[in-house]
Amino acid sequence: GQSLEQPSEVTAVEGAIVQINCTYQTSGFYGLSWYQQHDGGAPTFLSYNALDGLEETGRFSSFLSRSDSYGYLLLQELQMKDSASYFCAVRDYGGATNKLIFGTGTLLAVQP
Amino acid sequence: GAVVSQHPSWVICKSGTSVKIECRSLDFQATTMFWYRQFPKQSLMLMATSNEGSKATYEQGVEKDKFLINHASLTLSTLTVTSAHPEDSSFYICSAHGGGANQPQHFGDGTRLSIL
Numbered sequence: 001g002q003s004l005e006q007p008s009e010v011t012a013v014e015g016a017i018v019q020i021n022c023t024y025q026t027s028g029f030y031g032l033s034w035y036q037q038h039d040g041g042a043p044t045f046l047s048y049n050a051l052d053g054l055e056e057t058g059r060f061s062s063f064l065s066r067s068d069s070y071g072y073l074l075l076q077e078l079q080m081k082d083s084a085s086y087f088c089a090v091r092d093y094g095g096a097t098n099k100l101i102f103g104t105g106t107l108l109a110v111q112p
Numbered sequence: 113g114a115v116v117s118q119h120p121s122w123v124i125c126k127s128g129t130s131v132k133i134e135c136r137s138l139d140f141q142a143t144t145m146f147w148y149r150q151f152p153k154q155s156l157m158l159m160a161t162s163n164e165g166s167k168a169t170y171e172q173g174v175e176k177d178k179f180l181i182n183h184a185s186l187t188l189s190t191l192t193v194t195s196a197h198p199e200d201s202s203f204y205i206c207s208a209h210g211g212g213a214n215q216p217q218h219f220g221d222g223t224r225l226s227i228l
Binding site for chain 2: 104
């Protein structure tokens with residue numbers, strides 16, 4: 001089967017750094033993506049890792065290790081507006097169609 | 113601005129009603145569109161994948177006769193929840209992908225469906 005596991009909740013304070021981990025087990029793998037979703041809203045794309053290593057986009061960085069089936073999202077200089085759910089997602093090209101499979105999601109609460 | 117438009121944003125209707133949700137890609141041709149369902153405080157669960165001009169591919173456990181998907185053009189896909197019941201109440205989100213593994217997948221703003 002397919003599974004992408006994340007911690008359910010993370011709490012941090014403003015200005016801090018937080019890391020959200022994702023371990024995956026999928027039949028196919030064409031990169032790991034991260035999405036942010038505020039309550040009641042649509043997921044918004046944050047980053048994508050096709051190859052091993054670190055990708056940096058402003059305050060957000062994402063890391064991938066394909067040999068370990070593991071990745072993480074690093075959020076620096078946390079702000080109150082970063083309070084949201086974060087999902088890792090794998091694009092699976094197995095079979096006749098491609099599809100984006102989402103992880104279990106991590107609810108990040110940023111406290112003052 | 114939004115690249116995927118989803119309509120309506122919310123629906124409240126009586127049990128037994130059929131509800132149609134539209135998803136449009138605004139400035140690109142979406143070779144593939146996806147429909148997700150999300151219950152409160154849970155992840156997005158893929159319901160089905162639709163490719164323009166062909167039948168949708170449904171995920172295991174999703175009733176294709178209950179959730180009718182039509183992808184008649186490269187910019188429009190519709191999801192019809194037939195004879196909706198309270199247990200169908202959920203947040204439905206469409207998504208469009210222009211193709212290519214490195215291309216991001218764009219999401220609509222979602223439709224909150226409440227069946228009374």
